[in-house]
Amino acid sequence: MREIAGAQPFPFRFDPATTALIVIDMQRDFIEEGGFGAALGNDVRPLRAIVPTVARLLAVARGAGLPVIHTRECHRPDLSDCPPAKRERGTPALRIGDPGPMGLVLIAGEPGAEIVPQLAPAAGEIVLDKPGKGAFHATDLSGHLARLGTRSLIFAGVTTEVCVQTTMREANDRGFACLLAEDATESYFPAFKEATLEMIRAQGAIVGWTATVDRIAAALAPAEADAEAEHG
Numbered sequence: 268m269r270e271i272a273g274a275q276p277f278p279f280r281f282d283p284a285t286t287a288l289i290v291i292d293m294q295r296d297f298i299e300e301g302g303f304g305a306a307l308g309n310d311v312r313p314l315r316a317i318v319p320t321v322a323r324l325l326a327v328a329r330g331a332g333l334p335v336i337h338t339r340e341c342h343r344p345d346l347s348d349c350p351p352a353k354r355e356r357g358t359p360a361l362r363i364g365d366p367g368p369m370g371l372v373l374i375a376g377e378p379g380a381e382i383v384p385q386l387a388p389a390a391g392e393i394v395l396d397k398p399g400k401g402a403f404h405a406t407d408l409s410g411h412l413a414r415l416g417t418r419s420l421i422f423a424g425v426t427t428e429v430c431v432q433t434t435m436r437e438a439n440d441r442g443f444a445c446l447l448a449e450d451a452t453e454s455y456f457p458a459f460k461e462a463t464l465e466m467i468r469a470q471g472a473i474v475g476w477t478a479t480v481d482r483i484a485a486a487l488a489p490a491e492a493d494a495e496a497e498h499g
């Protein structure tokens with residue numbers, strides 16, 4: 268067992284052998300100009316700023332042998348998995364499925380739906396397309412986690428209070444111990460990010476824990492030392 272002593276609201280204990288990293292929706296559509304996030308009226312720059320920190324967390328997780336799951340919020344080209352209530356909501360500059368500068372907005376296979384190149388999935392990592400905000404809805408995430416033997420999940424990605432928090436709550440209800448990497452997640456609304464971190468860890472970690480990437484890396488580092496010792 269490992270421990271992140273500096274996690275909030277109290278130390279997070281986990282076994283690297285049953286822990287996976289899940290990186291939520293680090294797609295061009297949320298992070299770059301001309302995508303879905305910008306079409307909703309948001310400034311995408313704060314999201315772009317966390318890319319190096321997410322890359323570091325990915326490197327740490329890969330180095331420690333943790334399975335990595337990447338998600339992408341996107342829909343089929345025929346929109347059969349996009350409820351009209353989602354597509355028709357509000358008055359965005361571009362709706363899901365509309366042609367934009369990065370192809371059809373939030374559609375699988377289009378450039379905008381791809382994960383940013385700095386965080387590209389490595390060979391063998393799971394890439395899960397999801398039509399909802401939560402990654403368990405209408406996907407086989409539960410099956411993947413059962414096959415991996417996962418019991419604890421480390422979360423990163425965007426946006427903190429929408430797809431990340433929704434998925435964390437889904438995972439928490441399914442019995443996973445969930446920890447959110449504080450500096451590897453971001454919102455278009457700074458106050459919403461802070462409120463989300465607080466509500467996750469309030470009431471004795473009612474949804475889960477939070478910790479910085481530095482602290483997560485420090486807790487996982489001995490795994491590398493163990494591996495070196497094993498291989499002589």
Ligand code: TIU
Nearest residue numbers: 292340425426429430431
């Ligand atoms: N991935 C994700 O969070 N989808 C969103 O639509 N987020 C917003 O904050 N809009």
